[in-house]
């Protein structure tokens with residue numbers, strides 16, 4: 612049996628394929644349209660493996676994806692394919708709606724068709740989503756649980772919330788075995804340079820200003836990407852029929868403290884006494900910038916055999932090593 616991964620050539624998808632390949636002998640099919648955010652070199656370790664097949668396709672190409680499903684008969688669909696950069700969604704939300712909403716609808720209809728033809732109740736569809744759909748929190752609010760109302764505040768989170776609502780509606784209407792996961796901010800290898808951590812390291816190495824929105828006090832809850840992927844693998848293998856999990860790393864940090872920590876690690880690792888913090892430049896805040904996200908992950912910890920295993924200090928140190936190596940060789 613095989614696992615059908617959509618968006619496996621991006622940041623989290625490529626780490627998911629790596630973790631899955633290390634722990635499972637299933638055939639892995641990766642369907643990705645190879646947008647600017649993808650990087651096929653992330654998958655060099657598996658590209659020649661007989662248990663790995665890649666298709667360059669858009670998730671909206673319904674007939675072509677149906678053919679892939681008929682040919683490979685997957686036991687599980689997992690969808691990472693999305694437009695993911697909030698700043699781009701503020702420039703224009705068109706591509707976000709096409710992939711994060713209409714694309715999800717295409718995959719759901721294909722899964723519905725496949726489920727009704729095979730009558731296989733062991734099939735699963737996992738929609739990988741974000742904590743941003745819940746909106747934002749004040750400092751004193753409790754972290755998001757699975758029963759928080761969705762209240763997205765920017766076009767990216769609104770498009771992800773719309774995709775998730777379609778999934779909830781298909782669970783309710785068609786009684787399909789679909790799961791939604793809402794995860795906090797991921798960090799680790801393979802992330803596109805537009806995102807905060809790689810951008811900070813790239814700017815520092817190139818002696819460029821390190822931009823921070825507003826006053827840097829916005830808070831994000833960070834999880835090491837492999838911990839997220841392990842939670843998804845646990846959900847795929849679990850016998851339980853829960854439809855909704857929050858996944859988080861119990862690690863809230865202000866953006867400014869995160870960037871300062873990276874600067875200190877760079878000085879330490881490059882052994883050069885340069886104070887990279889001097890490159891920090893506060894820039895005009897992102898319009899509608901959410902103040903704080905925080906995930907309560909007690910439901911998944913209670914019900915599945917999973918918890919975040921990577922301490923922030925260990926994860927951020929190996930992440931900095933990864934980008935130092937990557938950017939110093941570019």
Ligand SMILES: NC(=O)c1ccc[n+]([C@@H]2O[C@H](COP(=O)([O-])OP(=O)(O)OC[C@H]3O[C@@H](n4cnc5c(N)ncnc54)[C@H](O)[C@@H]3O)[C@@H](O)[C@H]2O)c1
Pocket residue numbers: 617618619620621622623624642643644645646647648649650668669670671690691692693694695696709710714739740741742771793794795796797798802803
């Ligand atoms: N990065 C995070 O911190 C985070 C946190 C929680 C949830 N998520 C969710 O996890 C998923 C993956 O995020 P990421 O950070 O790896 O994103 P990413 O931008 O790094 O990768 C997205 C991948 O999807 C592909 N893709 C985009 N549109 C497509 C389409 N129409 N058809 C086929 N492929 C398409 C891209 O080519 C790329 O390989 C997204 O759904 C995102 O909303 C991300």
